Amino acid sequence: MPRHQPGNSLRAARELYLEVTNDPSARPLVVASWQRSIEYEVKSGSLNAPYLDNPNLDSPLARAALPILDTLHEQLADDPVSTMITDRNGVVLSRKVSHEGLTTHLNRVRLAPGHVFSERYVGTNGIGTALASGRPVVIAGRQHYVEDLREFHCAAVPILHPTRRTLLGAFNLTSIRQGSDGMLMAFARSVAAQIEAEIEAITSRRERALFQDYMEACSSARPGPVLALNRDVVMMNEQLSTAVTGPDHHALLDHAREMADHPRLEGTRSIPLPSGRVAELRISRCRREDSDAGAVFRVRLIGRAQSTPALSVPPVRSGLGLVGSAPHWLRAVADSETAFVAGTWLHLLGEAGVGKRTLVEALHRAHGAGRRLQTREAPLSDSPAVTECWLHDIGELLAERSDVLLLSDVHLLGDQLRQRLTDLLLRRDGGATAQVVLTSQPSMVGADDELDRLCGASVEVPALRHRYGDTEQLARFFLRKYRPSGESRFSGDALTVLRRCPWPENVRQLESVIRGLARQRSGRMIQAQDLPPECRVSSNKVLTTIEALERDAILRGLMDHNSNVQRTAQDLGISRATMYRKMRRYGIVPSSLT
Template sequence: MNADHSCSEKGNRLVEQNERAVHHERSDAREAADRFVPAPAAPVAVGAAAARVALARESFLHDEDPAPGLVRAPILASWTRSRQFSVPTDHLELPYESDSEADSPLMRAARPVIEDLADQFATEPVSVILCDDEGVVLERRTGDSALRAQLDRIWLAPGFSYAEQYVGTNGIGTALEGRAPAQVFGHEHYVEHLEEMACAGVPIHHPVTGKLLGVLDLTCWRSEASAMMAATAATIARRIEEVLLEQSGRRELTLLHDYLAACRRGRGAVLAVSDDLVMMNDRARELIDPADQVPLLADATEAIRTGRRRQLLVDLPSGATARVQCRPSWAENGLSGGVLQVQLVSRASLNRPGTPSITTALPAAVGSGALWTKCAQTVDRHFRLNEWPLLEGEPGSGRTTLARATHQMHSPAGHVRVLDAANCGPRWIAEVADELHTGGGTLVLQHVDSLSAENALALADALEPYRESTDPERQWVVATRSRSSEADSPELAELLSCFPRSIEVPPLRHHIEDVAELVPYLLARLTRGADLHCSPEAMRVLMRNRWPGNVDQLYQVLRKVVARRRTGTIRPEDLPPETRAITRRVLTPLEAIECDAIVDALLDTDGNKAEAARRLGMSRATIYRKIRGYGISMPDGSEV
């Protein structure tokens, strides 16, 4: 929502929708249930026509195109996806989740509707089934014992996933894949054991955000299918969405009220954020570059979750710095989000005399992704203010490269020295002291967390006389260490106090889009400019890798490739086996961060998913789905 007046209009519409939903009777769903009388007359041809559909399916399974007009277009598209998923046609292989989300917003909204309809369908051979957005069955109601037994035989029961990637063409999975109602009858099912069934699935969307939450499905015997199945399922889904609106309306309205109040108080940039909603006024849309919105919202959302008012200073990829006032918004049932007031701070006041203005590109530090660029801009700002930063991150993430590149951008001919604390010997502290005494240039102290307690204190003593110096020629000192969740020793904590600014350098998987820039750059270095480039297919493989060793690992992989091929085009088969450990899709930066949090929790709990879910504040069903969706595996290689 971009304009103030549009926010007001949405607020009015939301109020009207709430009033209608609160007073809405369940007569529509009950009338649809009364109209749904199973009948032998099926909407898809029976007898000879059904046999032709069966023959068309057999032809398709033997890589032959069915004759035009025999198979409905949505079914043929679903068959094609099912084949791409490698779904077996002669048996079912379904994943099972023992713990479903019994208290999710979808379940809270659907439970009373389904319970009400269960009485209507008590004497009918039809089952009402509710699934989440992964196709996992959450609720199943039927009054027909024979149908219930058949559903158990085909595992259409709570805890099992009927997603298309596991079951092929069916009312639940096909509705999820197509994001639209789906009807599947008899031999239209991809798996042969389902040909006796008929089903109609309708997606359920959040009425405010439009997010897909799940599917409402009606399943019965093929011979009992009725033309009213799709209409009845749609009516039930619509009723569930109305209850969702009742449940979420107050929370959204509270946030909307606080947002509009902030817009009226001033003419600046105002945004409102919650877990599934973002609003901004015209001034925010004009002021904040689209590429800056992701890092700004990520930092602000994290601040709002603390429940306290806070002010942030956020460095943005475009080179701007934003001062953000974060004000949480509270509803009756807890935190509903927050309101952000954003002001861009002039960068001119941060520049030292004679230094160039900030740029988004650093020499020898390849990458233009939002998280990497934001990190580079932050390091650059500390250089221009001559503040000593601590760069934290995983090995190979580019901490030293970032410090070198920042120095080179401002002082290409200036002195830079890198001293690795991992090699600390009798003369190491003395070398640091000599560098500090000489002054000027840049000193990078690598891996300071590897120092012994005695050497950490000695280094702190060597740095102390220079840390508060106002000499404009004071040497810029950068320290690096690995990211760690363990508490620092007192000696290391005293050393790190010399570096009051801590900057986290993101791992490569958090800015995976930069692989497309890193690969040609590294290939040019390795081949000394020879004509070797990466094919789109091989690049997709590289971009779907998790890269636990970050840029260093990517460099080693390309070095192995170059050892076998010096010119031409790199194909997927040219890549070493280690690149096969890929994710199922390219993750967004926020998804990568969430995936890392789940992996860390699983490692901390020795693979105990229930305990990991508790630490992360999510249900076991949610963590199961995310583990499966992200393709997370334990270190021994077995999928958790």
């Protein structure tokens, strides 16, 4: 049992628990729910149903259920019965009730859209117990754990995905009228079955629409390799499935899903694969349904597969002394080196922290031939005085033919300043100028970007999460760099955690983590539990400083409390609903904490 008991409320709950368990009619499902409620330390004397802002009404469950609830609302006019659906976390998504008296009762206990009615928060209740047990349930009167809910009779039925059979949410009927619980349950089962049937119909329509587009792509005159996918389905023709296997297969799907998740992304993108080949993906959206039904990709494979070095080998360095052996990383380095040696203006694209500046510095060391490397950041202010001074400085540096001018993070320039810089470079373009290297983030550069077209070569530096195998090599390299004595090394579990982390801030973040470990740990093996909380998330989202501090505080609290969300939320002074929302936002997966 928990060490900290809330006192009188818990004692009263235990007394009523004994009464419930001694009742011959008490069902094992209800008894088990009460046991969980006590373990969660839910207070039976007060209701705590946290509120979530903006519940997701764009889910398959909501899209299927809302029209059905509207129809039921008309059929049940003036009946003291409320119909509602919740998501799998117990968040009420929608509530329909036409009886004014029942509306007042429901509002008093906050059984309304946005509020969370999982067992963890309000103990035994129809919604929470159906979700926790995965079974239809009627919770009536004193079977409710919290006193304020004991006037209600609730019948709730879990709603499952029609093909995956995963839990999507629940349908709930609530009444204050004494009557047949069997009738309530029969009605609830019937409505839940309608909702599941509609989800299946929507899913089937979306899949049929995607399949139709996929078949059209496969049956064209020269189909080539074809891939189609959405959140539920992956389809590929035989040409693609035989041509792309192993790590290339997983990498291709990872990139395709990232592209499909951006509904505005169109056109063609080249994707480097672990084998050294390049997959050119041309995306077409499937929009036969009301919402995006998925995407179809025509795939063109370029190059030949290369042998990939084993993960256990020492860090591999290119001719420039840069660590990493992923083929698309080596290709980016080689393409950049070719352009730099030729004196071509170069545009390096890549997410923050991938090593764009490190690459330029390595190119300059190897091939600078006495030239100075001048680096200028985007100005921090848009004031005329600052921008005029910045442009004047750029103009003077351009006049120095012996210089290499690195303009860093040009995606941060405002439209007006970007155009003025473009005009300046156009006037200076020619033999009597410095060699210009630009860096920016790929999502910030459009296909018609004039500044990008000034460069004779454009190279995308891959994100660390796509450099398969390089995470371990870089981690070992940084550990030797910051602990040259070689006293520390990584355990297998630690390396597994490092490889699984998506590293939203890329190599910069990995180096920071290893530097911190090297300063704190010496003379012994670094275990998985020694790694900081940021290594245990699944989100690619780049966080602000405040967000990172908040994420780490949540992770440390969860680890200190053995993944107990309630105690961690109490320590942090936030509600459990807020805690869950932040966990989803930061990609915190409870299973990764142990």
